[in-house]
Amino acid sequence: MGSGEASRQRAGHRAGHEEPAPSGGLLDLLSVSAIVLDARGRVVFWSPQAQQIFGYRAHEALGQYAARLMVDERQWKQVAELFAQVMEEGTSWAGAFPVRHKDGSTRLVEFRNVRLEGEDGAFYALGIAVDHAALKRAERDLALTARLFAQSPIGLGIVDTDLRYLVVNPTLARINGRPEHQQVGRTVREVLDFMDPTPIEEAMRRVLDSGEPLLDQFAVAPTPADPSGRDHAWSVSYYRLEDSAGQVLGLAVELVDVTEQYRASAEAATARRRLTLIADASARIGTTLDVETTAGELAESCVPELADVAAVDLLDAVLRGNDRSWEPSGTAAIRTLALTAYGVPTFSFPVGHIARYAPDHLVTQCMTTGRPALAPHLTGEELAAVAPEHAAAVLNRAGAHSCLAVPLVSRGHVLGALALARGRNPAPFTDDDAVLALDLAARAAISIDHARYYQNQRQAAENLQRSLLPQKPPYRPGVDTACRYQPASSISGIGGDWYDVIALPDDKTALVIGDVMGSGTAAATTMGQLRTATRTLAALDMDPAELLHHLDRITVDLEQQFATCTYAVYDPHRADCRIAAAGHLPPVLLPAGGAPRFLDVPTGAPLGVGHISPRTAQLRIGPGDGLLLYTDGLVETRSSSLEERLDLLLRLLAGPPGPLEETCDHLLQQLRHPDEPDDVALLMARMR
Known part of the structure; x- marks a missing residue:
């Protein structure tokens, strides 16, 4: 029967229409045959299936004595006794009996014999016959199937x-x-x-x-x-x-x-995801030496793979340079540096907010014990008890139902905590999640600690550098000045550049720009010494070349032995300027009515080489003219040649002169990138 017929049968049955049940195939498989004998033992009925067992056609068997037709003569007596028992007593008989096939072979046949009574009161014998071997095969298959099915x-x-x-x-x-x-x-x-x-x-x-x-x-x-x-x-x-x-x-x-295999596969997949998460976090966290950026990278690494909401909290004292470990007083100020939430707006969250968490908050618990603090199942009321108040809005929007906090620990010091929450993810946090979060927090804590140390050192170097520079150029007759100092993006670039404006006798003004070769606090210290020496020598009203010659002898004895410097003296009464340079880039002259150009000042060798012989250049400089002194950090980059950058500097200075302060800012904005590896100092002057 095809699939369409099967569908029609099912539809008809469901509609309530009764149809004849389909025939069973087992009877056909066994080829069950029926034979009817009269009271004398002659065949009066012969089914078509009987031919398959005994070999005789109906016309050959009908009217014949069954015993003579199908049984060996040595068994006639036994057959007669069994036949008489069935016919006289009306009892049934069943068993296997050897019969003779038409082809002369003998086969074992399974019989079921019963007596029948006709309308005329005569008795007949019905014999149901099945090939014994076929029956045993079917019984064996059924028994085997039933046993296999049950066990x-x-x-x-x-x-x-x-x-x-x-x-x-x-x-x-x-x-x-x-x-x-x-x-x-x-x-x-x-x-x-x-x-x-x-x-x-x-x-x-x-x-x-x-x-x-x-x-x-x-x-x-x-x-x-x-x-x-x-x-x-x-x-x-x-x-x-x-x-x-x-x-x-x-x-x-x-x-x-396949539950065990499924769970093993799920656990393996979870392990792979976690390894991938750790690998990605290792590559993502700590890309910069900035504490806020590193905290944001940690929070973003956790969402949404591990949590739906992630916040990074640091002790405010740690951010201010205090390395003292966390003490469980419950009163320390904690600052939230980063917050990331999956599918939930966080614009209202006060990043940078300082709070004092109660002792029962998860953040406080994990920082006090140094171990993860887990709240796998939370109601709304319980959430308010363990979460900081300023984070409640974000957590409620996220539908948070499970929270986890792990400490940020580096070099044995507790720096803060990583706080996580799940909302969209219905699974609660587990101990395995706590282990993973602790691993991520440990990796991030090292980067945060390095960034914190770097920023503290950088701030110290920058503070030292700025403390050694003049806070504001003094007012000088006949000349207006503006100056800028911009530190490098790294500690290694801070410390060597300086500028100065020095009052000289007879209303003259000394303009100084210099760059110590080196970096860090050592370079800043050397710069301070050179600036002091320069101001001392300038008080003697020396010629610029002679001053640089003496400054060279002083530099030889300093820790950082090399520096470049340009020293200029402007006399407003004579409207002239004398300039000498030691290994420094050329100054830029800004004529009142012309295009800016570099001054042809002999650069000579840097300070510290010893026995240098700088030469003084003299030029006329009148009212409205300007002068730009700068260090190499303004024009030197790895991506462009020095010639290209110097040409760009002249183009930026072209056009009508503007206020000195605005011009300084414009130059820094156009020529400097926030990630430049060198610091820069520049000094501009305009004659009145």
């Missing part, structure tokens, strides 16, 4: 064309969580009421209609057999059952419990 560790079941269970084995009964008698006769939907059976029903009907089996369909669901409510996994296969004539009988269902 199989695989869940096995048979449903009819209306998806009602006909048979379930003990394994399937256990999986479905019901005794066998509560499943047989019920539909799949009724038995599997603990889950959504729709996909299963659709798959079964597809197999019934098409005849194509569905193998190894993966299904995950809880089962009543497991009171813990945990998900179980099965591999399910469906086969359509047909008889020998192709009649659709129903569907065979096979379930293999």
